[in-house]
Amino acid sequence: MEDVLFAREGQVEVITLNRPEMMNCFNNNILLALTRRFGELHQDDECRAVVITGAGRGFCTGADLTGGGARADAATPVGMRLTTHIYSSVIRGLVTMEKPVIGAINGDAAGAGCNFALACDLLIASEKARFIQVFVRRGLVVDMGGTFFLPRLVGLSKAKELAFSGEAIDAERALDLGLVSKVVPHESLMDEAMELANRLAQGPTRALGMIKRMLNRSFESDLETALEMEASLQGIAVSTPDVVEGITSFLQKRPASFTGKSC
Secondary structure, eight states, X not given: OOSEEEEEETTEEEEEEOOGGGTTOBOHHHHHHHHHHHHHHHTOTTOOEEEEEESTTEEEOSBOTTOTTSOTTTTSHHHHHHHHHHHHHHHHHHHHSSSOEEEEEOSEEETHHHHHHHTSXXXXXXXXXXXXXXXXXXXXXXXXXXXXXXXXXXXXXXXXXXXXXXXXXXXXXXXXXXXXXXXXXXXXXXXHHHHHHXXXXXXXXXXXXXXXXXXXXXXXXXXXXXXXXXXXXXXXXXXXXXXXXXXHHHHTTSOOOOOOOOO
16 A cells, blocks of 8 residues: 555645554655655646645654654664655655645644644645644654744744644634634535635646745745845746736636646
8 A cells, every 4th residue: 555645636636645544644655755746746737736635534643653664763863864854855845846735634733744734835624633743742843844834824922832832733723823724524625625726726826836935935035035036936927828818818807717837
């Protein structure tokens, strides 16, 4: 059985973490497969949106602490350093992929699995979902981009509260905190996620990708840098067929039919 499944539904790539008996915790097979696939999808013009979910009861409960599929020296400083490089490659691939990524959070997202979820562009949570910065319970520090994403989503003080306590956050509180965009009944989670993904896939996906890049860098940019990036990427956007279609459809008073093509 594959540890992670990749399927294409129309223009949407559906990625399913597939170790349900282990609550989809990460092993090297999953991490390397995700890194490779994110790189492929970045170059795949036929894929215009991505949905990530988990099989079974959990989304992802972070690292496999049983040692299954991990480096033999993972508990040593050097081994852990090399392991975290693999984690980092997954997050970089997800964030730099210029396509909208929707996390369909079906159950517990804990530790590295929680921060993997937070790296997605939009999150839809099942009513059964929980988000847990579990690291402190194991004597570990926050990883997989959590120190970047969490304070940007909830603010510094609340991020410290969640990271220091290791408290489990249910779906409704996650919605209140701004961690997720929507909470839905468990049985309709994938329908809701796919409806959103298909809607985004029908949009001007080149523009969406560039907007994603700009917003991801916004907290590290001063105003002048942001303005320069907007001008640069607007110059690229205006050369795409979707801009012609967007203006033409407006003038003709009809819905736009975007392709996401570069030329």
